[in-house]
Amino acid sequence: MAIDSETLERHGLIPAEYDKILDILGREPSITELGIFSVMWSEHCSYKSSRIHLKTLPTTGARVVQGPGENAGAVDVGDGLVAVFKIESHNHPSFIEPYQGAATGVGGIIRDIFTMGARPIALLNSLRFGPLEDARTRGILEGVVAGIGGYGNSIGIPTVGGEVAFEEGYAGNPLVNVFCLGLAKAGSLVMGQASGAGNPVYYVGAKTGRDGIHGATMASAEFDERSSEKRPAVQVGDPFMEKLLLEACLELMQTDALVGIQDMGAAGLTCSTSEMGSRGGAGIDIDVSRVPQRESGMTPYEIMLSESQERMLMVVKQGREAEVERIFEKWDLHAVPIGEVTTDGQLRVRQDGAIVAEIPNGPLADQAPLYDRPTEPPAYLATSSRLDLEALPELPATDAALRTLLGSPAVASKRWIYRQYDHMVRTNTISPAGMGAGVVRLKGTNRALAMSVDGNGRHSYLDPHLGAMLAVAEASRNVACAGALPIAATNCLNFGNPERPETMWQFARAVAGIGEACRALDVPITGGNVSLYNETDGQAIYPTPVLGVVGVIEDASRVLGRVFPGAESTVLLLGGGEGALGGSEYLKLICGQVAGSLASLSLEAERALQLLLVELAGEGLIRSAHDCSDGGLAVALAECCFDTGGVGAELMMPDAPGDALGDGRIDVSDASMLFGEAPSRVLVSVADDDFGLVRMRAEAAGVPIAGQGRTGGDRIRVSLAGRPVLDIAVAEAETAWRQGLERYFEDRAA
């Protein structure tokens, strides 16, 4: 069959890319070969638009055991253990089938982790939706949360944390990013490599069907009303099958019979064979007629491109076949040999012995096109940065504003979500969901790991560079607030169409910001995922980099949470005092504006603050820690009082500027103090006896103490330069916070 321009377009290939294929093959490709090139060279698999930027990220460090390039990154966490972790997006599938889309996203990231030889021990999720006033959005949220729970709960991996945000821009394109972390013994990581000529190539797991063909190309194109035609690319997840695969693969990895293994995720058999081959510098020769199939009459094209879930590809040592097959049989799985490793570097695909595709592995996997796409600052930035604070309408009373903020789904308690996730299975979860970063202890050691995923699309929209730096800072600060030293990061970059110079500019600026912040905060990037083309009908999402940071706590008994321990503690605000209203939740919610400049970030100050927190926590000098993020200082103070049984607190900010307007009204500078947002600020509680020592340590670390107060009573109070500016009952604030998200779903509960 001749390859015409229509066929090329259907495969998402441009003429220049086709020329390159002709060059590599020295002839016309068959349709199967074209299909293989098209998925390997799709944006999703090849990172062709993003790679030149990603290359600038810091990826090395003393603790980094495995950087980007394998199925997941890995870092040394001490005691002879490595943490293997990564984040992955499943945005498009979750929009068209929320439950299964989200569920299979969880399945995919779990496979990436156990493929490395690590037992998955924790999941996190980062979610973005449109406003909940829309019934369709509520349906998507319900489906996504049920799907994440449905998969993770069943397989028995606790979902220990996450984040969720609501902005108009995500209504037609929600974001579902899932993070998984696993644990392996140092030196026992398994690689996705094929080597050793003659070694058999095994297929194990679910049978291959026609579902999901071109999923990778779907994730590499915009959405429009015609997308419904591509719909069968969503699959039904099978967590039970995955549980069997997980246990069987981990059991196999206890032996030394395995050479390499990779899951069949996006681009299925194509991607796993060619990537394993190219990593090992080997060829692979498989016969698709030996691949277990669910449907009859499947063509080699369909088999190579199918994205059926819950499948693995393995290379095992010649002579060890029986042992391998026995382990899988124990778990009621049938591992079948479908080919072998060769020396000639070719990906050779046969059907009943006859060759149907023959492509050199190296060029296929590594010579994908690379684009340095044009960039251009978006026009909106000229106006969005303008914010005339003097022109804001009259501001509401502070207690009313706080209630509104606490009751908005973005800030409110996320219990409605995380109670649907089994966050305790495996009995390692020290900090239950809702307490800050997710923290799991490492049985058999004194250590624990803390992890957090954070991002802020609104911030990144207003300033992609700073917004990305703030995301790095927040994720690692959340980890430090648990008492953990941040040691490494992963990232999921959710952006629009890279062929638009404005989007590409946002992307480039964000990656630069991430690199800068990760270097300064010493959290190298060990992997991640890029999700582009997040647009529906030409409407792009906010540029949304999501950072996942992992930290180590040396003494698991010293883990900190958000909540004040009770009355009679000293409260300190570590770090700077004032926040900025630009881009804040307050400005959006109370004033209806998304505009202005974000508060700046000093990476040195941030680093000093985080190291101080880790040191104080490790010595048991602080009892709780919570950073000021969405909603600013007032919200953070309130959150420290929640779940205490109604214990209040008072905070005094001595050096606050500004004058009261009198008669209960507040001015813009009061609002910035209370609700403005800025990085590098953490509320901690300290036993009175330790206060002097903590103050000395803070001074020595160069971390200012911007406010001081006490826990007690049943009200939340703040004063600025001696002037009371906020006074609200804990119970009233807590009710608003508890119901803020739940109230949208009340009518659905029996």
Add this chain to the structure above:
Amino acid sequence: MKARVFVTLRPSVFDPQGQTIADALHSMGYGGVQDVRQGKYFELDLDAATPDAARALAGEVADKLLANPVIESYRVEVD
């Protein structure tokens, strides 16, 4: 008026539930069960004047809520 709605996965979509049941039946000795597909079944009590109206309402409800056309198809029966 009663309507029954049957929701099944589209034929091309893998049905892990049915597959697991089939596997279990095989290991229980029911080799004669070659394949199982599991779907959902809804009985609706409708306030409708005619069977046609009931059928239309049930179809609309199935479209909107009971089935996701991305992976499922449905069939309506009215007495």
Add this chain to the structure above:
Amino acid sequence: MKARVFVTLRPSVFDPQGQTIADALHSMGYGGVQDVRQGKYFELDLDAATPDAARALAGEVADKLLANPVIESYRVEVD
């Protein structure tokens, strides 16, 4: 040969799924849907010589596995 098995909760058993769907439909404006009950629906592909043999096999499988008689009842249909 094909058999269809319908499994429903016994009438005395409260059906939270059906109730949730009914509530959702009401809030979507479908007041005409008075009640919803959700059940399970199985399509079996059977190796059976006669419809009667198929019916017997499907019934046995339903008894043993597909339905739990404490909470559910079932019905078998064969073409």
Add this chain to the structure above:
Amino acid sequence: MKFAVVVFPGSNCDHDAYHAVKHVLGADAEFVWHKEADLKGADVVILPGGFSYGDYLRTGAIARFSPIMAPVVAFAEAGGPVLGVCNGFQVLTEVGLLPGGLLRNRSVKFLCEQVHVRVEAIDTPFTCAATAGQVLRMPIAHGEGNYFAPPDVLDALEANRQVVFRYCDAGGEIIDAANPNGSARGIAGLCNARRNVVALMPHPERACESAVGSADGLVVLESAVAALGSDGMLRTG
């Protein structure tokens, strides 16, 4: 004395139960694979939580047919102490060792959170070290924990004092608001007529160390040790 922890392919609280027995309680524990045909001389059997066979059809429906269930039933019928937790409870109702069944939670949602249960009977091998009316804080994590039995069966359970745990508030009050899933009469756990088979939806094995939120569940395992005594003979009540 030795605990057997039965492992179905989709069990996921098997390691938690093993850890609680072996490393917290300090007793001997052994995993028993579901395809095995004997209990390896165990004195106590635990059917742990999880999704034994994916549980797409009905929780516990397929596990009931696993080879290991024949020896488990024989062990129970001979009076051996059997504890079912969460999915284990579901399996025990499916196999007929306990009456009733577990329906979808009334909210139709999976729920994972700490709840309180009141110990309603202390003459079982898994509650004999507790005090009557003691309130235990333990987590639940299930989508189908809504206990159902016909009214006459419920009445018989009450009459025979087979209700072992009931959902309650922190003060031990049995109120509907403290019932997380809609279980009939607030039933969180029960025993068979002979009282040696006990099952509950909350997870005592996840509540054995205060580091992970609560140590209240340990009494359930300690009871088994007390019940069996040093000679391994079952004595309760």
